Amino acid sequence: MKTLEELNAVRAQMEGEVALRTHDSSSSKYERHVLVCGGTGCTSSGSMKIIETLEKEIAENGLKDKVQVVKTGCFGLCALGPIMIVYPEGTFYSMMSVDHIPRIVKEHLLGGNPVKEYLYDETVDGDNIKALDETAFYKKQHRVALRNCGVINPECINEYIGRGGYEALGKVLKEMTPDEVVQTILDSGLRGRGGGGFPTGMKWKLAKNIVQGGQKYVCCNADEGDPGAFMDRSVLEGDPHVVLEAMAIAGYAIGANQGYIYVRAEYPIAVQRLEIAIKQARENGLLGENIFGTDFSFDIGLRLGAGAFVCGEETALMTSIEGNRGEPRPRPPFPAEKGLFGKPTLLNNVETYANIPQIILNGAEWFASMGTEKSRGTKVFAVGGKINNTGLVEIPMGTTLRTVIEEIGGGIPNGKKFKAAQTGGPSGGCIPAEHLDIPIDYDNLISIGSMMGSGGLIVMDEDNCMVDIAKFFLQFTVDESCGKCTPCRVGTRRLLEILDKITKGQGTLEDIDKLEELCYYIKANALCGLGQTAPNPVLSTLKYFRNEYIAHVVDKKCEAGVCRDLLSYEIVKDNCIGCGMCAKQCPAGAISRTDYVAPGKKLAAMEIDKTKCVKCGACMGVCKPKAIIKK
Amino acid sequence: MGSKKKAAPFNGTPEQEKQLKEVIASLKDDKGCLMPIMQHAQEIYGYLPIEVQTMIAEGTGFPLEKVYGVATFYAQFSLYPKGKYKISVCLGTACYVKGSGDIYDKLIEKLGIEGGECTPDGKFSLEACRCIGACGLAPVMTINDDVYGRLTPDMLDDILAKYAD
Numbered sequence: 011m012k013t014l015e016e017l018n019a020v021r022a023q024m025e026g027e028v029a030l031r032t033h034d035s036s037s038s039k040y041e042r043h044v045l046v047c048g049g050t051g052c053t054s055s056g057s058m059k060i061i062e063t064l065e066k067e068i069a070e071n072g073l074k075d076k077v078q079v080v081k082t083g084c085f086g087l088c089a090l091g092p093i094m095i096v097y098p099e100g101t102f103y104s105m106m107s108v109d110h111i112p113r114i115v116k117e118h119l120l121g122g123n124p125v126k127e128y129l130y131d132e133t134v135d136g137d138n139i140k141a142l143d144e145t146a147f148y149k150k151q152h153r154v155a156l157r158n159c160g161v162i163n164p165e166c167i168n169e170y171i172g173r174g175g176y177e178a179l180g181k182v183l184k185e186m187t188p189d190e191v192v193q194t195i196l197d198s199g200l201r202g203r204g205g206g207g208f209p210t211g212m213k214w215k216l217a218k219n220i221v222q223g224g225q226k227y228v229c230c231n232a233d234e235g236d237p238g239a240f241m242d243r244s245v246l247e248g249d250p251h252v253v254l255e256a257m258a259i260a261g262y263a264i265g266a267n268q269g270y271i272y273v274r275a276e277y278p279i280a281v282q283r284l285e286i287a288i289k290q291a292r293e294n295g296l297l298g299e300n301i302f303g304t305d306f307s308f309d310i311g312l313r314l315g316a317g318a319f320v321c322g323e324e325t326a327l328m329t330s331i332e333g334n335r336g337e338p339r340p341r342p343p344f345p346a347e348k349g350l351f352g353k354p355t356l357l358n359n360v361e362t363y364a365n366i367p368q369i370i371l372n373g374a375e376w377f378a379s380m381g382t383e384k385s386r387g388t389k390v391f392a393v394g395g396k397i398n399n400t401g402l403v404e405i406p407m408g409t410t411l412r413t414v415i416e417e418i419g420g421g422i423p424n425g426k427k428f429k430a431a432q433t434g435g436p437s438g439g440c441i442p443a444e445h446l447d448i449p450i451d452y453d454n455l456i457s458i459g460s461m462m463g464s465g466g467l468i469v470m471d472e473d474n475c476m477v478d479i480a481k482f483f484l485q486f487t488v489d490e491s492c493g494k495c496t497p498c499r500v501g502t503r504r505l506l507e508i509l510d511k512i513t514k515g516q517g518t519l520e521d522i523d524k525l526e527e528l529c530y531y532i533k534a535n536a537l538c539g540l541g542q543t544a545p546n547p548v549l550s551t552l553k554y555f556r557n558e559y560i561a562h563v564v565d566k567k568c569e570a571g572v573c574r575d576l577l578s579y580e581i582v583k584d585n586c587i588g589c590g591m592c593a594k595q596c597p598a599g600a601i602s603r604t605d606y607v608a609p610g611k612k613l614a615a616m617e618i619d620k621t622k623c624v625k626c627g628a629c630m631g632v633c634k635p636k637a638i639i640k641k
Numbered sequence: 642m643g644s645k646k647k648a649a650p651f652n653g654t655p656e657q658e659k660q661l662k663e664v665i666a667s668l669k670d671d672k673g674c675l676m677p678i679m680q681h682a683q684e685i686y687g688y689l690p691i692e693v694q695t696m697i698a699e700g701t702g703f704p705l706e707k708v709y710g711v712a713t714f715y716a717q718f719s720l721y722p723k724g725k726y727k728i729s730v731c732l733g734t735a736c737y738v739k740g741s742g743d744i745y746d747k748l749i750e751k752l753g754i755e756g757g758e759c760t761p762d763g764k765f766s767l768e769a770c771r772c773i774g775a776c777g778l779a780p781v782m783t784i785n786d787d788v789y790g791r792l793t794p795d796m797l798d799d800i801l802a803k804y805a806d
Contacts, residue, residue: 088777237733317716394735
């Protein structure tokens, strides 16, 4: 593909096909497309088998020319996987199993009648069947970065082109100067989606303005290390070309001819799709020498991480690409001056890049019209934990947490009470119920002691202990600290020890003060962003849930029933039927029979000897009348 | 914990050595080639004992201490052999709040090994990992390439029984 005309020809040919997936079937050669999610979540629950069976059944029923099966990236509603969508209707089959396929093929694909019992509950309303985009989960979302995820086959470059792909690259190369590109990104107000929220245009401008006539690099940070965040993975799995296109645009803007993507090795599907995408882009002349016949050349290499959280920090990431231990270094010099291999380098995160082609095509004003004054555009969140609709959600900045959790997320399972939402991963904090109505943007989250981070949003209910959660994050930081600077290497370990003491019921009120003091010390003195933010989980839980810390220290109680050393198990004798199952289960021989027979019961009740009990909870699991309580 | 792990004697084959030499020859002129070479080496041998690190150092010209430094920095590089079946329990936040800590503890109890160790018969090794991105299925563990989601501790016996051979 050497010219824009050739690109347009491919687009014209593919446009009709992909339009079917926006309910427009007028110019597709197929009657229906069946989209099956091939993201990590659905693949883990067996979607590859579904695709295999589907293709077999379709062939056997003579539908091969009428129905196309498409393996897509993530649809977002991972909790309901494996997911299958039938277009043009947009019918939404959830929790698919191989056994469902023959009926769906016969009744729906052949007969035209969706099989209601396999559809996602919410879409069935009597005879009326709602499409995927009409459900509560999707209705309030606004998809920019995820625009192609779950719509196209990520292993097919032509489908990406059919959705307008590589048009933005053509536009910048033919119609815009590098200065105009940088100005557009500046005007859009886009800020880095990986954590800190630094203005992206500013980064581009700095990297562009370094003039030394030599080599420059464009890097993509795909080392998504926050546990519980998977938005970058989903973009790479569902729409890898958008990242390649954006990196090429960035290369043109700053004057670089080589890019590197640093991706976690824990994401094998993302790595594989990126490899395919890079190969296809090279074959089509969209990466390589003289793109679209201009004098701009650009190529991209892939580098795999090897399981080090700190490599998500920009200086550590570049040190790792160079083939060293991934330790951060002090800034300045900033990467724009002295980055990868000592050369000026531009580094952005996956989701940031995923916004770029749309900003170029639709203009800075279009992007700036979404979101809040200081945080433009949309943000993708990976919503997980104690929530019904676990999955990926893209919302305009300024949406409230309440909307995300209660409306899009479908609330908390089992009628439990909301306790906190954790954002920003190990660098962020816990947000309590009183702040649920704050509009989400970079600055608001920081003002309430958390941060945007890369977009993980973990919901916690009344069964989660906040001291335990703080301990969990500190355990993570201690494991992942690279060890280069003392405040992080030693300080986080001391924090963990104090937290451990508190959860074991050995803490004092003085420990809480020490904890706080040490947190501020680490924040002020650690070398890199990860160390400086490592105390945030402790500080935010201390700020909003101090009473839980005090209950652990003073009353030696864990209300949520998590901290094992503070729990005791008891049998409510009047509810005990004396079956003796608990005594059989008990590994410590701590349960024996009493003389007391409860009114209306035939056998004498059991009791637990607290001096022998190891608090494993095995008895509680087998007690039919639920006579055993934990307090 | 390191002292508890007993390294099995190294028994690399000439074919493995030939493969490694080919990888080194094809990559060693790339910028930042050390990590990709080590990743390939771990695929070939399953782990990176000092013998393999020495071969890499000699083949690339990097000092052995640099190779060792990189090998010990990253969690995915292992200096010890792993089990035939590698069990990896996700202790990412989404899995943790849904009880993956209990799953991990139960496996330690059932297998009789600590995290990072391998059973004496070489069959199972256990490790904790941080988020494989299947948060929708939390809590999650993987055994080699198989993913098990929505776990409860009482499912573990049935799952382990599948790997009886």
